[in-house]
Amino acid sequence: MRLEHVSRLARPFSSASAPSPVAGCGAHLNPALEQLCGEIDAAFAAAEAHPGASFGQRVRLALQRAIADPRVLRPDQRASDPQNYCRHLLAADPLNRYAIAALVWEPGQASPVHGHRTWCGYAVIEGALEETLYRWDALGHRAIETRRHPRSSGAVSYVDAGRGAIHRLGNPADAAARAVSLHVYGVAGEQIATHVNDLLAA
Incomplete structure (x- = not known):
């Protein structure tokens, strides 16, 4: 099999959180995740063959197609945690180039303010999220809010x-229901909780 299927539930995110032990492993990825992985592999190949090719645009299109397939997540991969948002690790590239996760958010749950140590992409599968954007103030060593955007299902x-x-x-x-998003990060699966976010003061 081309990908390691981990399908595990990590502890709810905090700045000090680490992945929990694998709770269970399946033998195969579902067709939607297999296609997503194949398209990300193809994006890497295209970027290597043609350095001017848009890797980010290919990842965006791959995520867009993945969330259009209702089979992309099982019900247990949409499970939430009442204390904080949680991350379900779905698949990890054996070459450690990327990892795929589902994030589940109950009303009022949010990430910390952060930049990124790696490339990443996400798509909203269910419900709606709000994204607050910031600019980095190098003199003040803090992030300054610039605007907010609703991110509805399909974003x-x-x-x-x-x-x-x-x-x-x-x-x-004040959201009426949970939200679920699908994320791809440019890190190895075991680094998904530690090597993605660059936590910043705001």
Whole structure:
């Protein structure tokens, strides 16, 4: 099999959280995840063959197609945690180039303000999220809020590593229901809780 299927539930996110032990492993990825992985593999191949090719655009399109398939997540991969948002690790590239996860957000749950140590993309599968964007104030050593955007079901985003795309993502406290998003990060599966976010003061 081309990919390691981990399908595990990590502890709810905090700045000090680490992945929990694998709770169970399946033998195969579902067709939607297999296609997503194949398209990300193809994006890497295209970027290597043609350095001018848009890797980010290919990842965005792959996520857009993945969330259109109702089979992309099982019900247990949409499970939430009442204390904080949680991350279900779905698949990890054996070459350690990327990992795929589902994030589940109850109303009022949000990420910390962060930049990115790696490229990453996400798409909203269920419900709606709110994304708050920031700019980095190098003199004040803090992130300054610039604007907020609703991210409804079907929204797709991609950013490169660095502090040029600082944000906070969450499910508003007055939301009527949970939200679920699908994320791809440019890290190995075991690094998904530790090597993605560059936590910043705001």
